Amino acid sequence: MPDSMINLHTLAAALPEMYLAAAICLVLLFEAFVGDRRPGATGTLTLLLLVIGAGLTVQFADVTHRMVLFDGSYVADPLAYVLKLAGFLTVAVALLYSRTYLQNRDILKGEYYALSLSALLGIFVLISADSLLTVYLGVELLALSVYAMVAFDRESPLAAEAAMKYFVLGSIASGMLLYGMSIVYGLTGTLSLDGIAVALNTPHNLGVILGLTFIVVAVAFKLGAVPFHMWLPDVYDGAPTSVTLFVGTAPKIGYFALALRLLAHGLAGVTVDWSAMLVPLAVLTLVIGNVVAIAQTNIKRMLAYSTIAHVGFIVLGFASGTVNGYGAALYYTLVYVLMALGFFGVVILASRKGFEAEKLEHYKGLYRRDPLLALAMAMLMFSAAGVPPFVGFWAKLRIIQALWETQHLWLVVIAVLTSVVGAFYYLRVVKLMYFDEPPESLPETVRSFGVRFALGVNAAAVLVLGVLPAPLLDLCARVIH
Amino acid sequence: MHDHLLSLLIWLPIAAGIVVLLLGDRNIVAGRWFALAASLVTLALCVPLVHGFSAHTAAMQFVQKAAWIPRLHANYGLGVDGISMPLVVLTAFMTVPVIIAGWQVITKRPAQYFAAFLIMEGLMNGVFSSTDALLFYFFWEAMLIPMFLIIGIWGGPRRVYATIKFFLYTFLGSVFMLAALIYMYLKAGSYSIAAFQALPLTLVEQRWIFAAFLLAFAVKVPMWPVHTWLPDAHVEAPTGGSVILAAIMLKMGGYGFLRFSLPIVPDACRELDGLMITLSLIAIIYIGFVALVQQDMKKLIAYSSIAHMGIVTLGAFLVYAIVASSGTTLDAGMGLDGAMVQMVSHGLISGALFLCVGVLYDRMHSRQIADYGGVVNTMPIFAGFMVLFALANTGLPGTSGFVGEFLVILASFKASFWYSALAALTLILAAAYTLWLVKRVVFGPVANDHVAKLTDLNGREFLILGVLAVAVLLLGVWPEPLLKVMEPSIQHLVSQAAATKIPV
Numbered sequence: 001m002p003d004s005m006i007n008l009h010t011l012a013a014a015l016p017e018m019y020l021a022a023a024i025c026l027v028l029l030f031e032a033f034v035g036d037r038r039p040g041a042t043g044t045l046t047l048l049l050l051v052i053g054a055g056l057t058v059q060f061a062d063v064t065h066r067m068v069l070f071d072g073s074y075v076a077d078p079l080a081y082v083l084k085l086a087g088f089l090t091v092a093v094a095l096l097y098s099r100t101y102l103q104n105r106d107i108l109k110g111e112y113y114a115l116s117l118s119a120l121l122g123i124f125v126l127i128s129a130d131s132l133l134t135v136y137l138g139v140e141l142l143a144l145s146v147y148a149m150v151a152f153d154r155e156s157p158l159a160a161e162a163a164m165k166y167f168v169l170g171s172i173a174s175g176m177l178l179y180g181m182s183i184v185y186g187l188t189g190t191l192s193l194d195g196i197a198v199a200l201n202t203p204h205n206l207g208v209i210l211g212l213t214f215i216v217v218a219v220a221f222k223l224g225a226v227p228f229h230m231w232l233p234d235v236y237d238g239a240p241t242s243v244t245l246f247v248g249t250a251p252k253i254g255y256f257a258l259a260l261r262l263l264a265h266g267l268a269g270v271t272v273d274w275s276a277m278l279v280p281l282a283v284l285t286l287v288i289g290n291v292v293a294i295a296q297t298n299i300k301r302m303l304a305y306s307t308i309a310h311v312g313f314i315v316l317g318f319a320s321g322t323v324n325g326y327g328a329a330l331y332y333t334l335v336y337v338l339m340a341l342g343f344f345g346v347v348i349l350a351s352r353k354g355f356e357a358e359k360l361e362h363y364k365g366l367y368r369r370d371p372l373l374a375l376a377m378a379m380l381m382f383s384a385a386g387v388p389p390f391v392g393f394w395a396k397l398r399i400i401q402a403l404w405e406t407q408h409l410w411l412v413v414i415a416v417l418t419s420v421v422g423a424f425y426y427l428r429v430v431k432l433m434y435f436d437e438p439p440e441s442l443p444e445t446v447r448s449f450g451v452r453f454a455l456g457v458n459a460a461a462v463l464v465l466g467v468l469p470a471p472l473l474d475l476c477a478r479v480i481h
Numbered sequence: 482m483h484d485h486l487l488s489l490l491i492w493l494p495i496a497a498g499i500v501v502l503l504l505g506d507r508n509i510v511a512g513r514w515f516a517l518a519a520s521l522v523t524l525a526l527c528v529p530l531v532h533g534f535s536a537h538t539a540a541m542q543f544v545q546k547a548a549w550i551p552r553l554h555a556n557y558g559l560g561v562d563g564i565s566m567p568l569v570v571l572t573a574f575m576t577v578p579v580i581i582a583g584w585q586v587i588t589k590r591p592a593q594y595f596a597a598f599l600i601m602e603g604l605m606n607g608v609f610s611s612t613d614a615l616l617f618y619f620f621w622e623a624m625l626i627p628m629f630l631i632i633g634i635w636g637g638p639r640r641v642y643a644t645i646k647f648f649l650y651t652f653l654g655s656v657f658m659l660a661a662l663i664y665m666y667l668k669a670g671s672y673s674i675a676a677f678q679a680l681p682l683t684l685v686e687q688r689w690i691f692a693a694f695l696l697a698f699a700v701k702v703p704m705w706p707v708h709t710w711l712p713d714a715h716v717e718a719p720t721g722g723s724v725i726l727a728a729i730m731l732k733m734g735g736y737g738f739l740r741f742s743l744p745i746v747p748d749a750c751r752e753l754d755g756l757m758i759t760l761s762l763i764a765i766i767y768i769g770f771v772a773l774v775q776q777d778m779k780k781l782i783a784y785s786s787i788a789h790m791g792i793v794t795l796g797a798f799l800v801y802a803i804v805a806s807s808g809t810t811l812d813a814g815m816g817l818d819g820a821m822v823q824m825v826s827h828g829l830i831s832g833a834l835f836l837c838v839g840v841l842y843d844r845m846h847s848r849q850i851a852d853y854g855g856v857v858n859t860m861p862i863f864a865g866f867m868v869l870f871a872l873a874n875t876g877l878p879g880t881s882g883f884v885g886e887f888l889v890i891l892a893s894f895k896a897s898f899w900y901s902a903l904a905a906l907t908l909i910l911a912a913a914y915t916l917w918l919v920k921r922v923v924f925g926p927v928a929n930d931h932v933a934k935l936t937d938l939n940g941r942e943f944l945i946l947g948v949l950a951v952a953v954l955l956l957g958v959w960p961e962p963l964l965k966v967m968e969p970s971i972q973h974l975v976s977q978a979a980a981t982k983i984p985v
Binding site: 389404423430 | 549551552625626629630633634645648652660663666667
């Protein structure tokens with residue numbers, strides 16, 4: 001029900017975005033006046049702002065039912081609330097992990113934090129988008145902030161190349177999205193996703209399929225599904241690791257919301273059409289992601305292909321075309337973000353000033369050099385492989401269940417077979433850390449207590465949520481209905 | 482106490498393992514004693530389990546049930562019947578010698594070694610006592626992680642290859658079972674194993690589910706032709722790892738057939754029992770010949786394990802042939818009885834044989850048969866034990882090895898003369914490869930200087946081999962208590978397996 005009246009009650013639901021916009025301004029001002037004198041202060045301020053933002057969200061944006069605001073361009077519902085909280089938390093953890101990394105490489109600048117927050121704002125806009133324009137606004141705000149972050153290390157030619165690739169390919173994807181949207185608008189005469197959901201209900205219409213094709217390509221590009229995944233390994237590899245950590249985590253929440261709002265909600269009437277397009281994409285993504293990951297010698301590239309493989313599972317959740325499937329995809333996304341924070345956190349902690357722990361061989365005998373870091377990484381690896389008692393198992397279980405519910409027998413077979421292939425390269429990391437002897441002359445890992453504690457909590461969460469999965473499973477199933 | 486006994490059997494060793502891990506290598510003396518105490522306490526917990534167990538019912542006992550994941554209708558459901566209770570006791574029993582066997586031998590990261598075995602013990606007890614399929618799968622898979630680390634960290638030169646092969650092989654088998662379990666959950670509306678057993682399934686569904694179970698359990702047992710991971714894993718694993726692998730982990734496959742395949746998809750089992758019997762006979766005969774030519778002691782015992790587990794799968798799937806030829810279900814339990822006794826007995830004997838090889842390996846650092854000869858001259862007490870366990874392995878009457886094999890061969894005679902003729906070849910083959918092994922290693926003149934310098938068993942080794950020898954003999958001359966405990970459950974299983982679940 002569109003609610004054109006703007007009052008305090010409706011504004012409160014949009015508080016996270018307004019707060020974040022104000023926070024970006026504050027961070028920029030703070031950096032301009034204080035930043036030069038106290039290099040770390042902006043980072044501390046940003047973390048504080050994120051925590052306050054999470055608190056405000058809990059206090060004011062916890063809506064019990066779906067509310068459509070601002071002339072049908074913005075939606076606040078329990079799903080948005082959960083995703084925004086997850087966004088605050090993810091960015092806070094990512095920035096916490098990155099701090100020493102940025103300091104050691106002389107790129108601890110206030111702009112980094114401002115860009116992180118504007119990316120988060122883009123994610124929030126995507127999460128609450130209820131019209132094509134809002135969707136596009138969110139996509140671009142997020143993408144432009146992230147392009148700049150990838151190029152943040154001006155000295156690094158590799159990062160510049162990665163940013164350039166990302167920018168050019170990303171712009172093409174944005175163009176595709178816009179073009180697809182224009183076709184849908186032409187067919188329905190409305191920008192509102194609710195309106196489109198009502199208007200578009202005849203599947204197998206040629207015009208709709210044309211528009212859908214462009215939209216699906218753009219969504220697949222943003223998520224990193226094969227064959228639109230080419231940017232992903234280059235960006236993960238070329239960007240500074242702290243940026244890889246950021247790009248690999250928070251935006252996934254936004255792009256999950258993009259797929260959900262746009263495909264599962266707005267284009268719900270033609271689910272048959274787009275889910276048929278997603279099925280081959282998901283299969284290719286699972287196969288290519290898992291197989292190519294085996295061939296990598298660089299851990300950032302390996303994790304990039306592992307991301308692609310995980311995206312395959314998320315796409316499968318959408319391809320099932322059911323509410324349970326979307327719930328499973330949401331659960332998978334949150335679990336993946338939790339694990340990815342851990343992986344890249346370990347990579348950051350294993351690196352030192354002047355030394356990037358990027359090669360797989362840098363993890364040889366990590367157990368000897370730093371038992372706790374190795375234990376955390378091993379737990380995360382087993383979780384990513386989908387072995388109980390870790391949470392990654394439940395994520396895969398939910399997706400397989402959703403596929404069974406829709407009678408996708410052969411997708412179940414492909415999903416389980418590719419997870420066995422995937423297990424190999426995760427096990428290889430454990431093998432390197434635990435079974436091999438450390439090579440001489442590797443620098444010590446970072447020993448900062450706060451970050452290590454956070455990483456410990458991160459790894460412990462993977463175990464605890466694996467042994468007692470009920471609360472998070474319940475939450476994900478409850479907010480999507 | 483009775484309500485939480487099974488929970489204690491699962492979580493006490495796991496908690497103790499974590500404590501040992503936290504004590505670390507620096508406090509290893511305390512850690513070792515703590516690990517031993519924990520394994521003994523766990524074994525002591527089996528006393529009320531056995532004592533309080535009623536042999537008059539096939540129902541689950543010591544039942545515990547709590548909501549685990551309400552949205553998936555999965556419960557934390559525990560309970561044991563006559564099939565699982567002996568296996569829980571076997572697990573608790575075999576962990577103690579493994580802890581003692583590693584006492585001084587393990588010098589590399591000892592705290593993690595003991596912790597891994599304690600955690601394994603808890604997880605294995607969880608597998609045997611779950612009454613909920615999801616919980617079962619949870620423990621079943623979780624167990625791969627400590628075993629992966631045990632082989633990979635403390636194993637031999639090709640340990641990395643062996644452990645990754647082990648993990649991927651078993652993982653591949655299990656994921657299809659998971660897919661089948663989810664499918665049945667969607668039909669039954671619950672993950673309870675009892676609900677699966679009561680669920681009507683068409684023959685086509687049953688065939689597919691049977692295939693998924695077969696992949697999971699056949700890899701674990703292992704059955705020919707998916708057995709190739711086992712010799713590698715055994716050869717590279719440290720002694721303790723081999724013992725647990727042979728004594729307990731292989732039993733999980735057999736247990737899976739009894740708990741899942743036969744009662745859940747009885748019609749598919751009836752249809753495909755010829756396949757299972759053929760595979761079992763191939764394991765018994767072909768693998769027996771393969772064992773004959775091995776040069777490595779551990780590999781020989783590994784192949785012997787595969788052949789002996791062939792007896793177990795043969796016994797399990799004889800049910801239908803017996804019912805068909807005798808027309809009643811009265812005798813049909815005999816094969817299952819034999820399979821169960823064989824599982825317990827093989828757990829003791831193969832564990833003991835691997836410990837014997839471990840004793841030799843600790844002294845000579847070689848497992849090659851050719852490096853030995855005339856060990857009896859320098860290690861007479863050890864030679865006595867080794868000969869005893871070897872004879873038990875061949876199925877000598879008076880040892881536990883005899884009871885299980887005899888029951889299965891007798892049952893196969895009731896099914897068909899040819900089954901029994903082929904199955905009985907195991908007696909000849911097992912005698913050939915085991916006794917030839919003993920002859921080459923233990924008897925004859927002292928082969929070389931290294932053998933001449935061998936010292937006989939120390940007190941620690943004598944203790945563990947002695948206890949196992951008593952268990953093997955006791956079960957051999959007096960199997961009645963074990964058979965009695967199993968009887969109602971086996972009868973219940975026969976009636977489940979003989980029934981049809983195809984909806985009309």
